[in-house]
Amino acid sequence: MIEEVLATARYNAKIDPQLGIWTWEIAFYLFLGGMAAGIMLFSAWAVLGRRQDELPFAHNRFALWAPIVLSLGMTTLFLDLEYKIHVYRFYTSFQPTSPMSWGAWVLVLIYPLMIVQTLSTLRAGYTMLADLLEKLPGGAALLDLCEANRRLIAWLVIPLAVGLGIYTGVLLSAFSARPFWNSGILGPLFLVSGMSTAAVLPLLISARGPEQRFFERSDLGLILIEITLIGLLLISLATGAEQHLQALGLITGGQYTVPFWLWFVMPGLLIPLVLEIAALRGIRVAGLAAAVLVIFGGFILRYLMVEIGQVSTWTEYALQFDPQLLERLTQ
Protein backbone atom coordinates (compact mmCIF):
# COMPACT_ATOMS: atom_id res chain seq x y z
CA MET A 1 0.00 0.00 0.00
CA ILE A 2 1.19 3.51 -0.75
CA GLU A 3 -0.80 6.56 0.21
CA GLU A 4 0.38 10.07 -0.64
CA VAL A 5 -1.42 12.82 1.23
CA LEU A 6 -0.89 16.55 1.09
CA ALA A 7 0.23 17.46 4.59
CA THR A 8 -0.01 21.20 3.93
CA ALA A 9 -2.80 22.97 2.13
CA ARG A 10 -2.57 23.13 -1.64
CA TYR A 11 -5.57 24.16 -3.62
CA ASN A 12 -4.24 26.16 -6.57
CA ALA A 13 -7.17 27.25 -8.73
CA LYS A 14 -7.72 25.10 -11.86
CA ILE A 15 -4.88 22.76 -10.81
CA ASP A 16 -6.17 21.15 -7.63
CA PRO A 17 -7.72 18.73 -6.87
CA GLN A 18 -7.27 17.82 -10.54
CA LEU A 19 -6.22 19.77 -13.58
CA GLY A 20 -9.02 21.82 -15.13
CA ILE A 21 -7.18 24.54 -17.04
CA TRP A 22 -8.90 24.00 -20.39
CA THR A 23 -12.64 23.61 -20.87
CA TRP A 24 -15.22 24.28 -23.61
CA GLU A 25 -13.31 27.21 -25.11
CA ILE A 26 -10.36 25.04 -26.17
CA ALA A 27 -12.68 22.19 -27.22
CA PHE A 28 -14.61 24.62 -29.46
CA TYR A 29 -11.39 26.00 -30.91
CA LEU A 30 -10.07 22.52 -31.75
CA PHE A 31 -13.45 21.55 -33.21
CA LEU A 32 -13.83 24.67 -35.36
CA GLY A 33 -10.16 24.66 -36.40
CA GLY A 34 -10.56 21.10 -37.69
CA MET A 35 -13.81 22.00 -39.44
CA ALA A 36 -12.19 25.02 -41.13
CA ALA A 37 -9.35 22.80 -42.35
CA GLY A 38 -11.91 20.34 -43.75
CA ILE A 39 -13.84 23.10 -45.53
CA MET A 40 -10.65 24.38 -47.16
CA LEU A 41 -9.69 20.87 -48.26
CA PHE A 42 -13.06 20.05 -49.83
CA SER A 43 -13.15 23.42 -51.61
CA ALA A 44 -9.64 22.90 -52.94
CA TRP A 45 -10.49 19.33 -53.95
CA ALA A 46 -13.46 20.50 -56.01
CA VAL A 47 -11.28 23.06 -57.81
CA LEU A 48 -8.36 20.73 -58.45
CA GLY A 49 -10.72 18.03 -59.73
CA ARG A 50 -12.48 20.59 -62.01
CA ARG A 51 -15.78 19.41 -60.55
CA GLN A 52 -17.76 22.65 -60.81
CA ASP A 53 -20.73 20.85 -62.39
CA GLU A 54 -20.81 17.91 -60.00
CA LEU A 55 -19.92 19.86 -56.84
CA PRO A 56 -21.20 23.42 -57.35
CA PHE A 57 -21.43 24.23 -53.62
CA ALA A 58 -17.96 22.95 -52.80
CA HIS A 59 -16.53 24.62 -55.91
CA ASN A 60 -18.06 28.06 -55.53
CA ARG A 61 -19.62 28.65 -52.14
CA PHE A 62 -18.00 26.46 -49.47
CA ALA A 63 -14.70 28.36 -49.12
CA LEU A 64 -16.35 31.40 -47.54
CA TRP A 65 -17.31 29.30 -44.53
CA ALA A 66 -13.70 28.56 -43.58
CA PRO A 67 -12.66 32.04 -42.35
CA ILE A 68 -15.99 32.43 -40.56
CA VAL A 69 -15.66 29.10 -38.76
CA LEU A 70 -11.98 29.63 -37.92
CA SER A 71 -12.63 33.15 -36.63
CA LEU A 72 -15.28 31.78 -34.29
CA GLY A 73 -12.70 29.27 -33.07
CA MET A 74 -10.09 31.98 -32.60
CA THR A 75 -12.63 33.91 -30.54
CA THR A 76 -13.11 31.02 -28.12
CA LEU A 77 -9.33 30.51 -28.03
CA PHE A 78 -8.95 34.16 -27.03
CA LEU A 79 -11.62 33.72 -24.36
CA ASP A 80 -9.52 30.93 -22.85
CA LEU A 81 -6.43 33.11 -22.35
CA GLU A 82 -6.01 34.11 -18.72
CA TYR A 83 -3.91 37.19 -19.53
CA LYS A 84 -5.79 38.44 -22.58
CA ILE A 85 -4.03 41.77 -22.89
CA HIS A 86 -0.81 39.87 -23.67
CA VAL A 87 -2.28 38.01 -26.65
CA TYR A 88 0.10 39.89 -28.97
CA ARG A 89 3.00 38.08 -27.28
CA PHE A 90 2.35 35.07 -29.53
CA TYR A 91 3.75 37.20 -32.33
CA THR A 92 6.77 38.74 -30.65
CA SER A 93 8.76 35.50 -30.78
CA PHE A 94 8.85 32.12 -32.45
CA GLN A 95 9.50 29.12 -30.22
CA PRO A 96 10.41 26.17 -32.45
CA THR A 97 9.84 23.56 -29.72
CA SER A 98 6.33 24.78 -28.92
CA PRO A 99 3.47 23.44 -31.07
CA MET A 100 1.33 26.36 -29.89
CA SER A 101 3.89 28.81 -31.28
CA TRP A 102 3.89 26.94 -34.59
CA GLY A 103 0.09 27.10 -34.60
CA ALA A 104 0.07 30.83 -33.97
CA TRP A 105 2.43 31.45 -36.90
CA VAL A 106 0.74 28.93 -39.22
CA LEU A 107 -2.45 30.94 -38.71
CA VAL A 108 -0.62 33.94 -40.17
CA LEU A 109 -0.23 31.90 -43.36
CA ILE A 110 -3.64 30.20 -43.19
CA TYR A 111 -5.74 33.34 -42.83
CA PRO A 112 -4.54 35.14 -45.97
CA LEU A 113 -4.75 31.86 -47.87
CA MET A 114 -8.34 31.20 -46.85
CA ILE A 115 -9.21 34.78 -47.74
CA VAL A 116 -7.76 34.51 -51.26
CA GLN A 117 -9.39 31.08 -51.61
CA THR A 118 -12.70 32.73 -50.77
CA LEU A 119 -12.05 35.65 -53.12
CA SER A 120 -11.34 33.20 -55.94
CA THR A 121 -14.88 31.84 -55.55
CA LEU A 122 -16.73 35.08 -54.84
CA ARG A 123 -17.98 36.02 -58.32
CA ALA A 124 -19.27 32.53 -58.98
CA GLY A 125 -20.66 31.85 -55.52
CA TYR A 126 -21.64 35.13 -53.92
CA THR A 127 -22.42 37.66 -56.63
CA MET A 128 -23.66 40.32 -54.22
CA LEU A 129 -20.46 40.20 -52.15
CA ALA A 130 -18.36 40.29 -55.33
CA ASP A 131 -20.29 43.36 -56.53
CA LEU A 132 -19.64 45.09 -53.23
CA LEU A 133 -15.94 44.30 -53.39
CA GLU A 134 -15.69 45.47 -56.99
CA LYS A 135 -16.92 48.91 -55.91
CA LEU A 136 -13.81 49.28 -53.76
CA PRO A 137 -10.64 50.57 -55.41
CA GLY A 138 -8.63 47.62 -56.69
CA GLY A 139 -11.40 45.19 -55.72
CA ALA A 140 -12.05 43.98 -59.26
CA ALA A 141 -8.33 43.54 -59.93
CA LEU A 142 -7.96 41.54 -56.72
CA LEU A 143 -10.83 39.25 -57.69
CA ASP A 144 -9.33 38.86 -61.18
CA LEU A 145 -5.97 37.94 -59.68
CA CYS A 146 -7.44 35.38 -57.27
CA GLU A 147 -9.60 33.81 -59.99
CA ALA A 148 -6.67 33.58 -62.38
CA ASN A 149 -4.66 31.75 -59.73
CA ARG A 150 -7.46 29.59 -58.43
CA ARG A 151 -5.71 26.28 -59.00
CA LEU A 152 -2.44 27.52 -57.56
CA ILE A 153 -4.31 28.67 -54.44
CA ALA A 154 -6.02 25.27 -54.20
CA TRP A 155 -2.64 23.51 -54.42
CA LEU A 156 -1.28 25.73 -51.61
CA VAL A 157 -4.38 25.07 -49.52
CA ILE A 158 -3.85 21.30 -49.45
CA PRO A 159 -0.64 21.16 -47.34
CA LEU A 160 -1.55 24.10 -45.13
CA ALA A 161 -5.09 22.90 -44.38
CA VAL A 162 -3.80 19.38 -43.68
CA GLY A 163 -1.27 21.02 -41.36
CA LEU A 164 -3.99 23.00 -39.61
CA GLY A 165 -6.14 19.90 -39.13
CA ILE A 166 -3.27 17.83 -37.79
CA TYR A 167 -2.05 20.72 -35.63
CA THR A 168 -5.30 20.72 -33.64
CA GLY A 169 -4.38 17.21 -32.50
CA VAL A 170 -0.65 17.77 -32.10
CA LEU A 171 -1.42 20.68 -29.80
CA LEU A 172 -2.62 18.11 -27.26
CA SER A 173 -0.41 15.14 -28.16
CA ALA A 174 2.76 17.17 -27.55
CA PHE A 175 2.15 17.10 -23.80
CA SER A 176 4.03 14.08 -22.52
CA ALA A 177 2.86 15.00 -19.02
CA ARG A 178 -0.72 13.98 -19.96
CA PRO A 179 -0.63 10.28 -20.90
CA PHE A 180 -4.09 10.23 -22.52
CA TRP A 181 -3.00 12.86 -25.07
CA ASN A 182 0.49 11.65 -25.64
CA SER A 183 -0.10 9.68 -28.84
CA GLY A 184 0.81 10.50 -32.42
CA ILE A 185 -2.62 9.22 -33.49
CA LEU A 186 -4.29 12.40 -32.20
CA GLY A 187 -3.09 14.53 -35.14
CA PRO A 188 -4.56 12.33 -37.90
CA LEU A 189 -7.63 11.62 -35.74
CA PHE A 190 -8.46 15.31 -35.38
CA LEU A 191 -7.75 15.94 -39.07
CA VAL A 192 -10.12 13.17 -40.17
CA SER A 193 -12.74 14.19 -37.63
CA GLY A 194 -12.45 17.82 -38.81
CA MET A 195 -12.89 16.71 -42.43
CA SER A 196 -15.91 14.64 -41.41
CA THR A 197 -17.59 17.60 -39.70
CA ALA A 198 -16.85 19.71 -42.78
CA ALA A 199 -18.25 17.04 -45.12
CA VAL A 200 -21.66 17.12 -43.45
CA LEU A 201 -22.04 20.92 -43.59
CA PRO A 202 -23.08 20.99 -47.27
CA LEU A 203 -25.68 18.31 -46.50
CA LEU A 204 -27.25 20.70 -44.01
CA ILE A 205 -26.87 23.81 -46.17
CA SER A 206 -27.68 23.13 -49.80
CA ALA A 207 -26.12 20.05 -51.35
CA ARG A 208 -28.49 18.10 -53.58
CA GLY A 209 -28.20 15.36 -56.20
CA PRO A 210 -24.66 14.21 -57.07
CA GLU A 211 -23.06 16.67 -54.61
CA GLN A 212 -25.21 15.30 -51.79
CA ARG A 213 -24.13 11.77 -52.64
CA PHE A 214 -20.48 12.84 -52.88
CA PHE A 215 -20.52 14.30 -49.38
CA GLU A 216 -22.50 11.37 -47.96
CA ARG A 217 -19.99 8.95 -49.46
CA SER A 218 -17.07 11.07 -48.27
CA ASP A 219 -18.45 11.26 -44.76
CA LEU A 220 -19.05 7.52 -44.69
CA GLY A 221 -15.40 6.92 -45.62
CA LEU A 222 -14.17 9.48 -43.11
CA ILE A 223 -16.24 7.94 -40.30
CA LEU A 224 -14.75 4.53 -41.10
CA ILE A 225 -11.24 6.00 -40.97
CA GLU A 226 -12.08 7.81 -37.72
CA ILE A 227 -13.30 4.58 -36.12
CA THR A 228 -10.04 2.92 -37.21
CA LEU A 229 -8.00 5.74 -35.70
CA ILE A 230 -9.96 5.58 -32.44
CA GLY A 231 -9.17 1.85 -32.36
CA LEU A 232 -5.48 2.59 -32.94
CA LEU A 233 -5.52 5.20 -30.18
CA LEU A 234 -6.94 2.63 -27.76
CA ILE A 235 -4.32 0.08 -28.86
CA SER A 236 -1.51 2.59 -28.41
CA LEU A 237 -2.74 3.33 -24.87
CA ALA A 238 -3.28 -0.35 -24.07
CA THR A 239 0.27 -1.21 -25.11
CA GLY A 240 1.85 1.72 -23.29
CA ALA A 241 3.47 2.18 -19.91
CA GLU A 242 1.66 2.22 -16.57
CA GLN A 243 0.53 5.84 -16.98
CA HIS A 244 -0.99 5.01 -20.37
CA LEU A 245 -2.79 2.00 -18.94
CA GLN A 246 -4.20 4.18 -16.18
CA ALA A 247 -5.29 6.73 -18.78
CA LEU A 248 -6.99 4.00 -20.80
CA GLY A 249 -8.71 2.87 -17.61
CA LEU A 250 -10.53 6.21 -17.50
CA ILE A 251 -12.61 5.17 -20.54
CA THR A 252 -12.67 1.43 -19.91
CA GLY A 253 -14.43 1.19 -16.59
CA GLY A 254 -13.32 4.52 -15.14
CA GLN A 255 -15.16 7.78 -14.69
CA TYR A 256 -15.28 8.63 -18.42
CA THR A 257 -16.51 5.27 -19.69
CA VAL A 258 -20.12 6.35 -20.15
CA PRO A 259 -19.32 9.77 -21.70
CA PHE A 260 -16.77 8.28 -24.12
CA TRP A 261 -18.80 5.36 -25.39
CA LEU A 262 -22.37 6.61 -24.98
CA TRP A 263 -21.90 10.31 -25.77
CA PHE A 264 -19.19 10.06 -28.41
CA VAL A 265 -18.63 6.64 -30.00
CA MET A 266 -22.31 5.69 -30.23
CA PRO A 267 -23.99 8.93 -31.37
CA GLY A 268 -20.91 10.51 -32.97
CA LEU A 269 -19.58 7.55 -34.97
CA LEU A 270 -21.63 4.36 -35.00
CA ILE A 271 -25.14 5.78 -35.47
CA PRO A 272 -24.01 8.27 -38.17
CA LEU A 273 -22.24 5.38 -39.93
CA VAL A 274 -25.51 3.45 -40.17
CA LEU A 275 -27.45 6.58 -41.10
CA GLU A 276 -25.02 7.51 -43.91
CA ILE A 277 -25.44 4.01 -45.37
CA ALA A 278 -29.22 4.51 -45.21
CA ALA A 279 -28.83 7.96 -46.81
CA LEU A 280 -26.85 6.50 -49.70
CA ARG A 281 -29.77 4.12 -50.25
CA GLY A 282 -32.04 7.10 -50.76
CA ILE A 283 -33.38 7.98 -47.30
CA ARG A 284 -32.56 11.69 -47.31
CA VAL A 285 -33.65 12.37 -43.76
CA ALA A 286 -31.08 9.81 -42.58
CA GLY A 287 -28.33 11.91 -44.16
CA LEU A 288 -29.55 15.02 -42.37
CA ALA A 289 -29.71 13.19 -39.02
CA ALA A 290 -26.22 11.80 -39.63
CA ALA A 291 -24.95 15.32 -40.35
CA VAL A 292 -26.28 16.68 -37.06
CA LEU A 293 -24.85 13.74 -35.13
CA VAL A 294 -21.44 14.00 -36.81
CA ILE A 295 -21.18 17.66 -35.81
CA PHE A 296 -22.24 16.78 -32.26
CA GLY A 297 -19.73 13.91 -32.19
CA GLY A 298 -16.95 16.14 -33.52
CA PHE A 299 -17.41 18.58 -30.68
CA ILE A 300 -17.88 15.91 -28.01
CA LEU A 301 -14.68 14.19 -29.17
CA ARG A 302 -12.70 17.38 -28.54
CA TYR A 303 -14.51 18.16 -25.32
CA LEU A 304 -13.87 14.71 -23.87
CA MET A 305 -10.30 14.59 -25.14
CA VAL A 306 -9.53 17.93 -23.52
CA GLU A 307 -11.09 16.86 -20.23
CA ILE A 308 -9.85 13.26 -20.01
CA GLY A 309 -6.31 14.32 -20.93
CA GLN A 310 -6.22 16.68 -17.99
CA VAL A 311 -7.48 14.03 -15.62
CA SER A 312 -4.82 11.56 -16.78
CA THR A 313 -1.71 12.55 -14.91
CA TRP A 314 1.61 11.49 -13.39
CA THR A 315 0.91 13.22 -10.10
CA GLU A 316 -1.98 12.47 -7.84
CA TYR A 317 -2.24 13.43 -4.19
CA ALA A 318 -5.07 12.94 -1.83
CA LEU A 319 -6.08 16.01 0.13
CA GLN A 320 -5.47 15.60 3.83
CA PHE A 321 -9.06 15.96 4.89
CA ASP A 322 -10.56 14.24 1.90
CA PRO A 323 -13.59 12.27 3.16
CA GLN A 324 -12.64 9.44 0.80
CA LEU A 325 -9.61 8.77 3.00
CA LEU A 326 -11.95 7.91 5.86
CA GLU A 327 -13.71 5.47 3.57
CA ARG A 328 -10.37 3.83 2.78
CA LEU A 329 -9.78 3.26 6.49
CA THR A 330 -12.96 1.25 6.75
CA GLN A 331 -12.14 -0.94 3.73
Add this chain to the structure above:
Amino acid sequence: MTTYAMVIDTRTCIGCGDCVVACKNENKVPAGLNRDWVVEATRGEYPNLETEFRSERCNHCGHATCVTNCPTGASHYWKDTNIVLVAAEKCTGCKACIAACPYDARLLMHPEGYVDKCTFCHHRVEQGLDPACVSSCPTHCMHFGNLDNPDSVVNRLLRERRHKVLMPETGNQPNVYYLI
Protein backbone atom coordinates in the same frame (compact mmCIF):
# COMPACT_ATOMS: atom_id res chain seq x y z
CA MET B 1 24.72 25.74 -17.78
CA THR B 2 25.04 25.98 -14.00
CA THR B 3 22.86 23.37 -12.31
CA TYR B 4 21.37 24.31 -8.98
CA ALA B 5 19.80 21.57 -6.91
CA MET B 6 17.84 21.19 -3.73
CA VAL B 7 18.50 18.18 -1.54
CA ILE B 8 15.90 17.34 1.10
CA ASP B 9 16.47 14.78 3.82
CA THR B 10 13.22 12.86 4.24
CA ARG B 11 14.65 11.26 7.40
CA THR B 12 14.82 14.57 9.24
CA CYS B 13 11.84 16.36 7.68
CA ILE B 14 8.97 16.41 10.14
CA GLY B 15 6.39 17.88 7.78
CA CYS B 16 5.98 21.07 9.82
CA GLY B 17 5.24 23.19 6.75
CA ASP B 18 7.61 26.04 7.69
CA CYS B 19 9.03 25.90 4.15
CA VAL B 20 5.56 26.60 2.79
CA VAL B 21 5.05 29.58 5.12
CA ALA B 22 8.55 30.93 4.43
CA CYS B 23 7.91 30.81 0.68
CA LYS B 24 4.59 32.61 1.02
CA ASN B 25 6.20 35.34 3.13
CA GLU B 26 9.31 35.77 1.01
CA ASN B 27 7.56 35.78 -2.35
CA LYS B 28 4.28 37.40 -1.30
CA VAL B 29 2.33 34.45 -2.67
CA PRO B 30 -1.36 35.42 -2.49
CA ALA B 31 -3.72 33.66 -0.10
CA GLY B 32 -5.08 30.42 -1.48
CA LEU B 33 -2.07 29.81 -3.75
CA ASN B 34 1.04 27.76 -3.08
CA ARG B 35 4.41 27.47 -4.77
CA ASP B 36 5.47 24.61 -2.48
CA TRP B 37 3.75 22.01 -0.38
CA VAL B 38 4.48 19.02 1.85
CA VAL B 39 3.46 15.46 1.02
CA GLU B 40 3.15 12.71 3.60
CA ALA B 41 3.74 9.37 1.91
CA THR B 42 2.90 6.22 3.82
CA ARG B 43 3.98 2.81 2.59
CA GLY B 44 3.49 -0.72 3.83
CA GLU B 45 0.79 -2.66 5.64
CA TYR B 46 -0.21 -2.04 9.24
CA PRO B 47 1.64 -2.40 11.59
CA ASN B 48 4.71 -2.24 9.35
CA LEU B 49 4.25 1.26 8.06
CA GLU B 50 6.85 3.74 6.88
CA THR B 51 6.16 7.44 6.62
CA GLU B 52 8.12 9.92 4.55
CA PHE B 53 7.62 13.68 4.47
CA ARG B 54 8.55 15.42 1.24
CA SER B 55 8.68 19.16 0.76
CA GLU B 56 7.82 19.54 -2.93
CA ARG B 57 7.99 22.33 -5.50
CA CYS B 58 9.04 22.92 -9.09
CA ASN B 59 11.90 20.55 -9.88
CA HIS B 60 13.75 23.09 -12.06
CA CYS B 61 14.24 20.35 -14.59
CA GLY B 62 17.27 20.11 -16.84
CA HIS B 63 14.87 19.25 -19.66
CA ALA B 64 11.86 21.36 -18.64
CA THR B 65 8.85 20.54 -20.82
CA CYS B 66 7.18 23.72 -19.55
CA VAL B 67 9.94 25.73 -21.22
CA THR B 68 9.85 23.79 -24.48
CA ASN B 69 6.05 24.07 -24.72
CA CYS B 70 5.80 27.79 -23.91
CA PRO B 71 4.72 29.58 -27.11
CA THR B 72 6.03 33.04 -26.16
CA GLY B 73 9.30 32.37 -24.35
CA ALA B 74 7.75 33.51 -21.05
CA SER B 75 8.90 30.27 -19.41
CA HIS B 76 12.66 30.36 -19.58
CA TYR B 77 15.90 29.35 -17.91
CA TRP B 78 17.41 32.07 -15.76
CA LYS B 79 20.89 33.28 -16.73
CA ASP B 80 22.24 30.01 -18.15
CA THR B 81 21.16 28.00 -15.12
CA ASN B 82 18.49 25.34 -14.69
CA ILE B 83 16.33 27.73 -12.65
CA VAL B 84 13.04 27.97 -14.53
CA LEU B 85 11.25 31.31 -14.32
CA VAL B 86 8.16 32.85 -15.88
CA ALA B 87 8.41 36.35 -17.33
CA ALA B 88 4.97 37.70 -16.43
CA GLU B 89 5.21 40.42 -19.08
CA LYS B 90 5.46 37.75 -21.80
CA CYS B 91 2.87 35.32 -20.40
CA THR B 92 -0.49 35.10 -22.17
CA GLY B 93 -2.02 32.72 -19.64
CA CYS B 94 -2.43 30.07 -22.37
CA LYS B 95 -1.61 27.45 -19.70
CA ALA B 96 0.45 25.24 -22.04
CA CYS B 97 3.22 25.15 -19.42
CA ILE B 98 0.77 23.95 -16.77
CA ALA B 99 -0.35 21.11 -19.04
CA ALA B 100 3.31 20.34 -19.84
CA CYS B 101 4.46 19.99 -16.22
CA PRO B 102 4.23 16.37 -15.02
CA TYR B 103 4.66 17.58 -11.42
CA ASP B 104 1.69 20.00 -11.54
CA ALA B 105 4.02 22.53 -9.93
CA ARG B 106 2.66 25.69 -11.55
CA LEU B 107 -0.14 28.01 -10.56
CA LEU B 108 -2.22 30.81 -12.01
CA MET B 109 -1.93 34.22 -10.38
CA HIS B 110 -5.20 35.99 -9.81
CA PRO B 111 -6.58 38.38 -10.81
CA GLU B 112 -3.85 39.09 -13.41
CA GLY B 113 -3.83 35.63 -15.00
CA TYR B 114 -0.14 35.01 -15.59
CA VAL B 115 1.50 31.76 -14.54
CA ASP B 116 3.65 31.62 -11.44
CA LYS B 117 5.86 29.03 -9.79
CA CYS B 118 8.77 28.36 -7.44
CA THR B 119 11.82 30.38 -8.52
CA PHE B 120 14.34 28.69 -6.17
CA CYS B 121 14.29 32.28 -4.76
CA HIS B 122 16.69 33.33 -7.53
CA HIS B 123 16.73 36.86 -6.08
CA ARG B 124 18.33 35.39 -2.95
CA VAL B 125 20.57 32.99 -4.89
CA GLU B 126 21.92 36.03 -6.75
CA GLN B 127 23.07 37.40 -3.39
CA GLY B 128 24.66 34.11 -2.38
CA LEU B 129 21.79 33.20 -0.06
CA ASP B 130 19.77 30.01 0.12
CA PRO B 131 16.11 29.97 -0.94
CA ALA B 132 13.74 31.10 1.82
CA CYS B 133 12.37 27.60 2.40
CA VAL B 134 15.88 26.20 2.93
CA SER B 135 16.89 29.05 5.26
CA SER B 136 13.83 28.69 7.45
CA CYS B 137 13.77 24.90 7.85
CA PRO B 138 13.89 24.25 11.62
CA THR B 139 15.32 20.73 11.26
CA HIS B 140 17.89 21.77 8.61
CA CYS B 141 16.65 18.97 6.38
CA MET B 142 16.79 21.17 3.27
CA HIS B 143 19.98 22.00 1.40
CA PHE B 144 20.68 24.05 -1.69
CA GLY B 145 23.72 24.42 -3.90
CA ASN B 146 25.52 24.16 -7.18
CA LEU B 147 25.69 20.62 -8.55
CA ASP B 148 28.61 21.53 -10.79
CA ASN B 149 30.78 22.26 -7.76
CA PRO B 150 32.12 18.93 -6.43
CA ASP B 151 32.62 20.47 -2.98
CA SER B 152 29.11 21.84 -2.60
CA VAL B 153 26.96 20.52 0.22
CA VAL B 154 24.44 19.11 -2.24
CA ASN B 155 27.12 17.15 -4.07
CA ARG B 156 28.55 15.83 -0.82
CA LEU B 157 25.11 14.67 0.39
CA LEU B 158 24.31 13.02 -2.91
CA ARG B 159 27.67 11.23 -2.83
CA GLU B 160 27.19 9.99 0.74
CA ARG B 161 23.50 9.19 0.96
CA ARG B 162 20.96 7.11 -0.93
CA HIS B 163 18.64 9.44 -2.78
CA LYS B 164 15.90 9.68 -5.36
CA VAL B 165 14.15 12.22 -7.56
CA LEU B 166 10.44 12.21 -8.29
CA MET B 167 9.37 10.43 -11.45
CA PRO B 168 12.70 10.38 -13.32
CA GLU B 169 10.88 8.35 -15.98
CA THR B 170 9.29 11.58 -17.27
CA GLY B 171 12.66 12.40 -18.79
CA ASN B 172 12.49 15.94 -17.44
CA GLN B 173 15.72 15.58 -15.41
CA PRO B 174 14.39 17.00 -12.11
CA ASN B 175 16.80 18.74 -9.75
CA VAL B 176 15.07 18.37 -6.39
CA TYR B 177 16.60 15.34 -4.68
CA TYR B 178 15.29 13.43 -1.67
CA LEU B 179 17.62 11.63 0.71
CA ILE B 180 16.06 8.33 1.75
